[in-house]
Amino acid sequence: MRKSTGLSFSHVGIFVNDLEVMASFYSDVLDFTITDRGHLQGPHGPIDLVFTSRDPDVHHQIVLVSGRPEEIDFNVVNQISLTADSIETLQAFYQRLQTAGVTELTPVTHGNALSVYFRDPEGNRIELYIDTPWYVSQPMRVPMPIELPADELLAWAEQHARVLPGFRPRSEWRAEMAKLMGVE
Incomplete structure (x- = not known):
């Protein structure tokens, strides 16, 4: 019998086209707090990240990541x-x-x-x-x-x-x- 212990869901990250519009929506409309921002080198070039949370004990619950390709015609989320x-x-x-x-x-x-x-x-x-x-x-x-x-x-x-x-x-x-x- 399988036991469901040791793992629990924590957060999700989504690629976005317009990081500032999305950060504003999640913070202004859904009351997420922007907990951090930063830049990383991704597999296809530099990316920008905005970390958001509604829980002071959790650094991020939704991460918004730049680099969503414009040509995707189907949203996989x-x-x-x-x-x-x-x-x-x-x-x-x-x-x-x-x-x-x-x-x-x-x-x-x-x-x-x-x-x-x-x-x-x-x-x-x-x-x-x-x-x-x-x-x-x-x-x-x-x-x-x-x-x-x-x-x-x-x-x-x-x-x-x-x-x-x-x-x-x-x-x-x-x-x-x-x-x-x-x-x-």
């Missing part, structure tokens, strides 16, 4: 996901993103999470989300009425999730996964 601490935070960022004019701003429920998707200035898909206290089989995605008051939105999401395949408390799903991963 499916999404970068950030956890919100509450429905109210998710709703506040939704309003902020509307004001910022982001593209593809889409609030959805996955049954086990409430999410807001959008594109950063270079087309990378970002997800802001909160987990719900239950699990449903995935994939599942439907639009959600994010404008509802937080308690009504959660009640709406639960009512919707209860009729979906696999509905059960998240704690049951977690126990099943812990056993499967050998980390009971």
Whole structure:
């Protein structure tokens, strides 16, 4: 049996075209702090880096790196996901993103999470989300009425999730996964 110990996810780095536009977006719109900047010699020439974080204990959570080729016609980044601490935070960022004019701003429920998707200035898909206290089989995605008051939105999401395949408390799903991963 495999054990899921010894590794945990830490950060992601993405290549960008316009480092300053991207650094401004991540710091001004998503409240990341620029923790460092610098230059390195990369395999194809010099690169500039901007390190960002929202956690004072973590030097960087997202690294922006110059050198994204202009001729790439497909973005290999499916999404970068950030956890919100509450429905109210998710709703506040939704309003902020509307004001910022982001593209593809889409609030959805996955049954086990409430999410807001959008594109950063270079087309990378970002997800802001909160987990719900239950699990449903995935994939599942439907639009959600994010404008509802937080308690009504959660009640709406639960009512919707209860009729979906696999509905059960998240704690049951977690126990099943812990056993499967050998980390009971």
